Amino acid sequence: MAASIASDAKSAWHARLSHHIVTRLSSLKPPSNVRFENPFRVLGQLNKKQWLFFLVAFAGWTWDAFDFFTVSLTASDIAESLDRTLTDITWGITIVLMLRSVGAIVFGLLSDKYGRKWPFIWNCVLFVIFEMGSGFVRTYKQFLAVRALFGIAMGGIYGNCAATALEDCPLAARGIISGMLQEGYALGYLLAVIFNRALTTTTSHGWRSLFWFGAGPPVLIIVFRMCLPETETYMAQKNMERVSHKASFIRMAKASFKSHWHIMIYLVVIMAGFSFMAHGSQDLYPTMLEVQLEFGANRRTVTMCVASLGGIAGGMLFGHMSDFIGRRLTIIVACTLGGALIYPWAFVRNGGIMAAVFFLQFMVQGAWGVIPIYLSELSPPALRAFIVGLAYQLGNLASSASSTIEATIGMRFPLETLADATIERYDYAKVMASFMGCVFGFVLIVSFLGPENRSADLSVGYPLESQRDEEDDDDVEKNPPDDAEKNTPAQHQGTCVA
Template identity: 80%
Template sequence: MAAAVASGRKPPWHDRLSRHLATRVSSLRPPSNVPFENPVRVLAQLNKKQWLFFLVAFAGWTWDAFDFFTVSLTASEIARSLNKTVTDITWGITLVLMLRSVGAVIFGLLSDKYGRKWPFIANCALFVIFELGTGFVQTYNQFLALRALFGIAMGGIYGNCAATALEDCPLHARGIVSGMLQQGYAFGYLLAVIFNRALTTTTSQGWRSLFWFGAAPPILIIIFRLLLPETEAYIAQKNMEGLSHKPAFTRMAKASFKSYWHIMIYLVVIMTGFNFMSHGSQDLYPTMLEVQLGFSANRRTVTMCVANLGAIAGGTLFGYASNFVGRRLTIMIACILGGALVYPWTFASNGGIIAAVFFLQFMVQGAWGVIPIYLSELSPAPLRAFIVGLSYQLGNLASSAASTIEATLGMRFPLDTPAGESIQRYDYGKVMAIFMGCVFGFVLIVTFFGPENRSGDLEVHGFENLVDDDEGQDDAEKNAQDDAEKNTPTHTFKDSYCIARS
């Protein structure tokens, strides 16, 4: 391999693969040149504009999660209203997850080509329309149609949010900001739980009032984003494109696909595992608490609030730790600890379930807290919103039937139904325990064999060296191959590009 690099030729794929596999254990060693830092001082590195970018991205991702979980939290009520089974209603969840990838393609390309601002605003406007419309559906087919459209709208927001929050973020603050951003998902779930309890069981319109309420906050988020400019990283990219007499974005997009196709495949595979992890542990859990364990509305609300508080704490802590522990090792630790908590999470029915749900979601979202920056550092700068969003949503597509699978398998384990109740009870806990054990193991293995580009440059400079290089033998790759041989972290895009490929 060294001879190939010295001669200017790319080493054969089997040599690169052999070296990659040989360094999977050694590459887990935490970097010695990144000391532990006080998280308060780390966050103090963000200036006012960077904080505003983070907050608007956090708000958008939070409401995406709120809109998604309105269905899983009200599945039983919607089923009764539309005269369907809970399993039928979970197909609405599945449709959203299946069609998110369409939105990721559309809005991801728009975000990378035309900016982060207006595609984000368009996403939020669609949230208003579809959430409002869902509250008016009268038939099951109308419900499925609205959720399908919602899936397209929701699919475009994640990559944009990650780019908006992290592109201009200081290097040493990336990990903790990533963890905080990702917990917009858990915070949205928490808000959905609270407002579901406040509206669904106390208003005459029931579950419909929750959807109508959900249409209002995105209007405020739109106003917030209107007041902010584009990110500095995106402005720098457009300035670079303006210096070229050729269609720079198209050329850079082609170079990205040519050079990063194998990284993209890896990102889809790992995001499949991550989405199975989150949806497998969350979507059907409220139904299990209600139908199997017989929890009252108040007790379900308290349990799910505790779970999401654990998620928020875990995501922030693990995201912060990934900066000096390493992205992959942090994810693997979360998976191991999460797997150890599966049994009490599903089989405890007394007060101990509170601790179990807290720490299980602490680990699930702890692993997730690393994901925004992990994906961003492995993605090519000119297509960051597109690649981050698409890999996330293709993972959603692959895992879209998680709740339906669990609900269907659960029907094989019927429980005795108390007299006077019309809904059949099933042992969902047994199915969810087996399912989550397998998912934690899958994510652990995939992460172990995956790449890492911690502290890679998130700006576009340097990528122009790849645009006209049809054979991939430019000076950027040659120099970075030497760095990859030494397994030393770098802070330029040229080096980031090749380390990700190694």
């Protein structure tokens, strides 16, 4: 009996996998009754509490991005101050990306177990401490140590922010809210560019002033979050745990791992591609403008601001589009158009560079705008903050050496060093263009082959396995279901059936 059930389950799994593969193209077709909704009318569906949840999540994610980009924007200054090479300083970026997965595990589990509120607050407290400490480092070892600790703090915020902003969000507004939330990343980049120009070159402490300033706004975000309650979805989950021992957090977590392990692997793979896309197009770009194109501080600032504005616009538009044409198709369109823009983005040297950086980031962040809701819909409710955050940060881990790879390969293409230059010049544009071409292609292919769960219920009613007692698993052999398909993972959230 047991062998027969196992054989039937294996056959059913193979059938679902075959069906998934042959339907990848047809599943991209939008529903025949789809129509584009006015985004302002869609946003009007959010009530006051839902807006506040979005705003505090957006603020936390924005400042996470600001803190991250303080290093990439001041890398040359830090290298000169600490008497190290630019490649050495990019390891400060790499080590942050490498350790963010630790923070995602710790704060993700805390958020799913104890709520969205207090883990978020303590996460922001660490932001204050480590950003302030970054401004006081005097040696390269101190710099790496502080940034390593900061990486853990940064890793904990994304999953919590996505859950806070999206799990109570009206269905019709998910796409645009996802895009708006994700573009906290681009806004953080924009703010970092602006304040870098305002503080780094105009104050006696230089780049250190930018880090000290960065420690202030998280205090306001902490106060904001303290004034808000837990999300209604999380409170419903806690209520379910109180009324039924079968719905305990441990049981639901175990069931989620059992039924979603293949989805977790897929999410890490696709997030690795997305992280390479973001960091490959942004981390070293300011250095390229300064060192290779010899842009002055003002022109460099304007260029990066234009890029960030393009990203913000793209994230909101493509995020909203994904509610109508689908999450995967939106990503594929953004990657295709982004690939077509690589050449002007990397090699235009006249005024057209502004349009190139605007539209390249429009496509990069357009694809990214789908990610918060795409990950949330594929994740089990009991571990939403954990899985969303961990997939995101493991993707960052895989791409952690992006800027170091580009900087190192760039050294193979030296350019003529000017007489008054203090840093050697390399052809970073050639390396970045090749790098981004590969990344866009990878993300497009993985998205095409991947699953989608658009409009999935983000409530706490499943996975179905979490409703069972442990003894019930033993009874399956004795009383097999009449219809095995009813109890297969194909009916649950986040399966490989599009």
